[in-house]
Amino acid sequence: MSVRLQREDFDIAAEVATLTRGRDDIGAVVTFSGICRGTEAGAPIAALTLEHYPEMAEAEIARHIDEAQSRWPLLGVRVIHRYGRLTPRENIVLVVTVSTHREAAFAAAEFLMDYLKTRAPFWKLVEQAGAKNWVEAKQDDDKAAARWTAPPGRDEAAE
Amino acid sequence: MKVRYFAWVRERVGKPEEEIELPAGIATVGELMNWLARRGEEYAHAFDNPKVIRAAIDRSHVRPEARIDGAREIAFFPPMTGG
Numbered sequence: 002m003s004v005r006l007q008r009e010d011f012d013i014a015a016e017v018a019t020l021t022r023g024r025d026d027i028g029a030v031v032t033f034s035g036i037c038r039g040t041e042a043g044a045p046i047a048a049l050t051l052e053h054y055p056e057m058a059e060a061e062i063a064r065h066i067d068e069a070q071s072r073w074p075l076l077g078v079r080v081i082h083r084y085g086r087l088t089p090r091e092n093i094v095l096v097v098t099v100s101t102h103r104e105a106a107f108a109a110a111e112f113l114m115d116y117l118k119t120r121a122p123f124w125k126l127v128e129q130a131g132a133k134n135w136v137e138a139k140q141d142d143d144k145a146a147a148r149w150t151a152p153p154g155r156d157e158a159a160e
Numbered sequence: 161m162k163v164r165y166f167a168w169v170r171e172r173v174g175k176p177e178e179e180i181e182l183p184a185g186i187a188t189v190g191e192l193m194n195w196l197a198r199r200g201e202e203y204a205h206a207f208d209n210p211k212v213i214r215a216a217i218d219r220s221h222v223r224p225e226a227r228i229d230g231a232r233e234i235a236f237f238p239p240m241t242g243g
Contacts (some may be wrong), residue, residue: 035243051242052167054235057219058242082242094243114243120221122235123242124167135168138239 003078004062006055008085011095020077020099027076031106033096033114039089047128049136051084051093054122058082065116069098072112073105080113082123112149119146161228163196165206166237169213172206182228189215190224192234206236214239 005011013032021027037049066078077099087093096113100106117123125136164177186195190210197207207213215222216235228234 052170053242054164054166054216054219054237057216057235060219061221118243119240121242122166122216122237122240124238125241126167135238136241138241142243 003066003080004059005079005081006053006058007081007083010083010092011081013095013097016079016081016095016097020079020097024076026101027099028101029099029103029106031096031098031103031110033094033110034092035094035114037087037089037091037093041127041129044129046089048086048088049093050086050126050128050133051082052124052126053082053084057122061121062117065113065120069109069112073098073100073109075100075105075109078109078113080117082117082121084123115142115146115149118142161231162233164233164235166235168238169206169236172202174202187227187229188224189217189222189226189228189234192228193224193236196236212238 013034017030017032021030039046062080062082066080069075069078075098079095079097081095083093094117096110098106098109098113119142126133127136161180161182162177163180165173165175170176183195186192193207193210193213196203210224213236215224217226217228217231218233
């Protein structure tokens with residue numbers, strides 16, 4: 002299964018090993034992990050609680066993995082997103098992309114992360130200074146995701 | 161049909177999901193939000209700014225003008241902040 006939503010932590014090395022075992026056609030593995038910071042806007046964080054819409058999150062991430070596989074020659078993809086209450090330094094999300102060459106692996110990992118941020122149904126509740134507040138969506142994340150939908154021939158350099 | 165709420169929409173409505181009988185004359189997601197907003201104080205609070213609320217029909221993102229006939233599950237939630 003390319004997508005896993007789980008409460009437990011993940012082991013990056015184990016995931017990479019699963020995707021690469023027994024293959025000699027792989028030339029590049031990119032891993033991205035998102036980690037819970039200890040501060041937000043200059044103030045310490047006690048914890049982040051991730052709420053999600055399980056059935057939709059799995060379907061939505063799977064759709065974007067299919068999309069990544071149709072755009073780049075990938076030999077393997079793994080996305081793991083945690084939910085529940087996480088404290089600073091804990092892992093939140095893992096994206097692993099595997100390809101023959103690095104360009105595809107880098108681009109696909111970035112594409113998947115940009116889409117996870119704006120399209121995967123997850124919401125962060127931050128505990129800070131004794132209060133709990135829902136994290137607001139960032140416009141920069143929308144911009145990052147939008148660059149993947151720009152019409153062909155009109156890339157960032159043209160804007 | 162089943163309606164599900166997430167994050168602060170869920171907190172404001174006060175429940176994660178419910179079954180509703182779709183009233184006559186409600187054809188789109190946007191119209192459903194307006195109708196829900198009139199169901200009581202907690203709904204009015206949850207849907208007081210429908211422009212910021214996102215929706216999904218049967219687990220796919222949709223726009224407010226999307227038609228809801230045939231939908232089994234509609235979800236309302238704030239912009240996503242995962243990753």
